[in-house]
Amino acid sequence: MTAFASVDYTAAEAATLRAKWGWMVAFGALLALAGFVALGSVVSATVVTVYVVGVAMIASGIVEMVYAIVVRSWKKFFFWSLIGLLYFIGGIEVINNPMLAAGFLTLLLGAGLVAAGLIRTFLAFQLPKEAPRGFVVFSGIVTLLLGGVILAHWPVSSLWVLGTFLGVDLIFAGASWMGFGLSLKRAGDSGAVGAVGGERVAVDPPVEGFSRDFGRKLFAEFLGTFWLVFGGVGSALISAGFPQLGIGFTGVSLAFGLTVLTGAYAFGPVSGGHFNPAVSLGLATAGRFPWKELGPYWIAQLVGATFAAFVLLQIMKGNIDFSLANGFAANGYEDHSPAGFTWQSGFLIETVLTAFFLLVILGVTEGRAPVGFAPIAIGLALTLIHLVDIPVTNASVNPARSTSQAVFVGGWALEQLWLFWVAPLLGGVIGGLIHRFALADEATG
Template sequence: MKKPLAEFIGTFTLVLLGCGSAVIAGGDIGLTGISFAFGLALIGMAYGIGSVSGCHINPAVSLGAVAAGRMTIAEAIPYMIAQIAGAIAAALVLMMIATGKADYSVAENGLGQNGWGAGYLGEYNVAGAFIFEVVATFLFMVVILGATGAGAPSAMAGLAIGLTLVVIHLVGINVTGVSVNPARSIGPALFAGGTAIAQLWLFIVAPIIGAVAAGILFRTGLLDAE
């Protein structure tokens, strides 16, 4: 149970602090601050639980690791269950905290859910959203597999991965709010409901495609240093 518990805690932290930065502090820290909140949360967890579970805290990353041959699907399933559970728990806690403010409502202010189209941030269309999520997750997974591969300086892996998540957010928040992580999208969407649920498919499918594609490149040896 050590590894799933670590993944639960790690994903809980990422969603609570990342989405919480948007919901609670977004007006003060802006898109740059939100971007760093996600990245710094990941860096902290990478060093906090990395030695226990590898700190995937993302079902797409776990499936990418399977595609790369670094774990089996049987090992990945408990990871993914724990990650989704952690994200849902974090979204619930965030909603409980946010509703402590008199003028907050989930319907009006949201929970940092992902989306696209009319009324959502930069109002990008579904094609732009899908392409961004596939490509961003692919690049994210390349950094993860490269930074944790043979010969890479392991002490720097968490920093490299976390900073990559920061720059992905800096570029992509206006496009989709940035998922690159199905669990991060599932948690807030379940409580936000409506459009967030209707659009959730993209934030499950696109990150998985991107991560698995990167994993296959490493599995074939085209990118792997081994």
């Protein structure tokens, strides 16, 4: 039983929707672009978010005071006028002191997430045995962890949390609109959405919750991305600089390659072994992954990467010489590039390397490729990418990996994070398009 009734459209209505698919995709792209801009300047986005809250409070206050005049009752007039006045004054103060308001709102958000995580985890054990308790517990732990990260860095987190949430929300909203528009186009091209009996067309409603199989996929992506960040970044933090015996750039590059190789064999049969938002987007662009699953995959990957970074941070705190000021293996450019490369160089190399990474992945996973060797080729490709890219940006080609470090480093890492979303995602799309239209095997592409 779903939470939504089946939705029926007449054939004319369905045709009208299909005719607008391009506008939906364009609107989604604009939303996603706005989200990337927000992530590129999270402090400014935070201020914008606070201003929106302030304007909403002022508008609510005006409505309340107008309502107080309409009710024509002295008792109610005083009550509604007082509420309206408080909203109005509060909105003015929010606009006049945006950073103070951001701190308060961030504190409330962090506390709310912690409380929600605890309650959700507790309630999971009250569910019937046949219910998917594990996924509810997982969701509660993720919410609790997110709230804990926000509170642990408060009040500094108030500079970036609201802006980051705004950016991520815009990106996912944009992805949803683009996915809906593209699905309408595909349905129109294939004739899958047509008139039934010459009169009506049925549009499948959203499904309540995730199926057990899809939940397994998300959990596999969480584990695989955790393994990638924990093994790759962990090698950079713990082993790379060890006196005399340090593994250096070569060892770190190999570690990243080995995590993907082993993770692909372990978790690939369940989820496809993406472990990277850029890979998921590239596969969707190439027609090898459903657009509707893109958002949930991204969330699982981001959570897995961030949890790995959190565990690494707790381990590194046991070293008396450790400091987040040293970078925590975060990706960066200019002053934060290992060799001082500019953002233009970083953008170009991240885009090119991600595009070729997708070309390797798509090529070795086609039906005509030798069976069973794909993880080896993919792992070696990632090793090569890191050998080239570590001196430039510390090697990302993976927005989830970059985000997981930036969240804890804060400051410059968050300010430069936009590049490590935009460039890899752009590279993923380029790689997916090249393979789809120039290289794909007709039997599988």
